[in-house]
Amino acid sequence: MPEKPRLSSPEDDLAFMRSIVQGGGGHVPMTLAICYLAGGLLYGLQCLFHVGQVFGLTDWPDLANLIFVVGISATFIVILTWAILEDRKAGSSNRGPLASRATSAMFSATGMANTAVVIVFAVGAFRDKDFAIWLYYAAIVFALQAAAWYVAWMLKKKGWMLAVSLGGWVTAVALGLLVRQPVLYLYVCTAALFLLFALPGWIMFRDARSGLKTAAAEAG
Numbered sequence: 697m698p699e700k701p702r703l704s705s706p707e708d709d710l711a712f713m714r715s716i717v718q719g720g721g722g723h724v725p726m727t728l729a730i731c732y733l734a735g736g737l738l739y740g741l742q743c744l745f746h747v748g749q750v751f752g753l754t755d756w757p758d759l760a761n762l763i764f765v766v767g768i769s770a771t772f773i774v775i776l777t778w779a780i781l782e783d784r785k786a787g788s789s790n791r792g793p794l795a796s797r798a799t800s801a802m803f804s805a806t807g808m809a810n811t812a813v814v815i816v817f818a819v820g821a822f823r824d825k826d827f828a829i830w831l832y833y834a835a836i837v838f839a840l841q842a843a844a845w846y847v848a849w850m851l852k853k854k855g856w857m858l859a860v861s862l863g864g865w866v867t868a869v870a871l872g873l874l875v876r877q878p879v880l881y882l883y884v885c886t887a888a889l890f891l892l893f894a895l896p897g898w899i900m901f902r903d904a905r906s907g908l909k910t911a912a913a914e915a916g
Contacts, residue, residue, distance in 0.1 A: 729900035730779035734772055736894025742768045743886035750879055806844045810837055831875040834885055839868035841892070856899060863892050 745764060748754035756764070813836050821830035842864030849857035867888040874881040 726782055726901075726904045727776070727779045729897055729904045731776055731897070732893050733897025733901050734775045734779075736889045736892070736897050738768050738772050740886055740889035740894060743882060743889060746882055747886060750882070806840050809840055813837065813840075828875045831878075831881060832872060835868045835871035835875075838864045838871065838888060838892070842868060845896075856896070860892055860896050863888070867892060 742765060745754055749761075813833055817830050817833040817836075821827055842861045845857050845861035845864060848854075849861055867884060870884050871881060871888075874884060
């Protein structure tokens with residue numbers, strides 16, 4: 697007589713779900729890590745450049761200013777393209793625990809929303825000839841990032857993710873209130889780019905490299 701299958705207990709089901717969500721190793725896609733690290737460092741550097749302009753330390757000709765600003769974005773695009781190609785070579789989009797893949801998808805969706813926000817505020821600022829309208833863009837970006845990091849924290853329960861989420865929320869409110877005070881706005885934006893983009897990017901980059909090394913060791 698065949699043995700009756702054992703019915704799983706609620707504790708077994710909970711352990712199974714936890715294993716799916718947490719996975720083994722917490723692999724982080726390199727593209728996401730590079731996006732945050734490079735974006736935070738490059739655009740933080742650009743903000744520091746503008747701070748220097750406020751104090752007369754970077755008094756460059758208009759053409760040189762334009763070349764520098766365009767160069768920042770061009771460099772970011774080059775780095776991001778390289779990271780995407782590296783991720784595809786590693787095949788990381790199809791590996792890793794569910795929480796890591798869900799986090800990656802969530803931040804990709806947030807990036808799509810950011811693109812729409814750029815278009816809306818850029819057109820509005822140009823149409824109304826009011827640069828302050830454009831400055832609201834950064835506030836919305838940090839608000840969206842705060843929401844995304846909160847979901848990431850709910851999935852992975854890492855304290856630094858909650859800290860980044862709360863920091864993004866505070867930054868969004870601060871930037872929204874300071875659009876008519878450009879110098880203070882610039883200070884807040886500079887600090888936030890380094891602390892809420894570059895620093896989390898470095899943490900994710902470190903985890904991504906660790907995950908790739910682990911995968912390579914297992915494959916070997």
